[in-house]
Amino acid sequence: MKRVFLFLATNIAVMVVLSIVLSLLGVDRFMSRAGLNLPMLMVFSVVVGFTGSIISLLISKPMAKWSTGARTIAAPANSTEFWLLDAVGKLAQRAGISMPEVAVYDGEPNAFATGAFKNSALVAVSTGLLQGMTKEEVEAVLAHEISHVANGDMVTMTLIQGVLNTFVVFLSRVVGYVVDRALSRNDNSGTGIGYFVTVLVCQIVFGIGASIIVAWFSRHREFRADAGAAKLLGTPQPMINALARLGGVQAESLPQSIAAFGINDKPGFMELFSSHPPIEQRIAALRGRAV
DSSP: OOOHHHHHHHHHHHHHHHHHHHTTTTTHHHHHBOOOOOHHHHHHHHHHHEEEEEEHHHHHHHHHHHHHHHHSSSSOOOOHHHHHHHHHHHHHHHTTOOOOOOEEESSOOOEEEEEGGGGGGGEEEEHHHHHHHHHHHHHHHHHHHHHHTTTTTTHHHHHHHHHHHHHHHHHHHHHHHHHHHHHHOOOOOOOOOOHHHHHHHHHHHHHHHHHHHHHHHHHHHHHHHHHHHHHHHHHHHHHHHHHHHHHHHHOOOOOTTTTTGGOOOOTOOGGGGOSOOOHOOOOEEEEEEEH
16 A cells, blocks of 8 residues: 555656646636636646656656665675676666666565666676576666666656646646636636645545556666567576566565666555566567467
8 A cells, every 4th residue: 555655646746736836826816817828737737746846857767775674785785796797787788778877775575676768777686686587687687677768768757747647736726717717606707615625635635546557667667678688688587587487485565766667566465556567468578479
């Protein structure tokens, strides 16, 4: 339940805060003074909808390091770190991107990639992953994360979230305006309490729907990253082995801001909000590529 709450809060919080601030500044009243100004409302919705997504993208690397305690490998301290840097470098070269930052964090088996740009990304793996998998399996996980970077998944997810946020803000205010007009007993052009309450409720409800759509896209994007890993390695078998290994261990939950870019996620009882499809489906898709 905590994961679901954090997922929704990340996508909705900035919109709600900006909406309240702009409403207090009189923007909503200005748009509805002589009837709802739809062109101005759309511009307003785009600004509010994309602001949170873009800010989240731009601060994704420092936030990921802070939330996981990841330590960037500036110079390898042992043979494992030396191998890790070498493996990431080779995979990045094959994928046609610049060498990303490589980090290690303490935790159960998992890994993630994040960053605003392809050529300045971060790839991080947990100590549990390094200790519990073979080098071939770890390399497959790294290839999966490099594929996320090469595919521009961080930017794509941000754009999709921004578009959905825009419609959430827009539709919430349209519904709020209609409800307020229906409840109004006079001809005053200003908006009443019904408008603000309806907008707030609609943003939360519509935001939940938007989160489901984003999670659905994220699950489909995982298949593409798995296929990308198979392409980088020249065979799907290492990725199949790595997923099978992950399916038999207790994968650590990543912070919600980067969970969609991990190698594994626990769907729990609310699969609609899961950022990753079941491992069995991912393995089946990879085996289909091997046929």
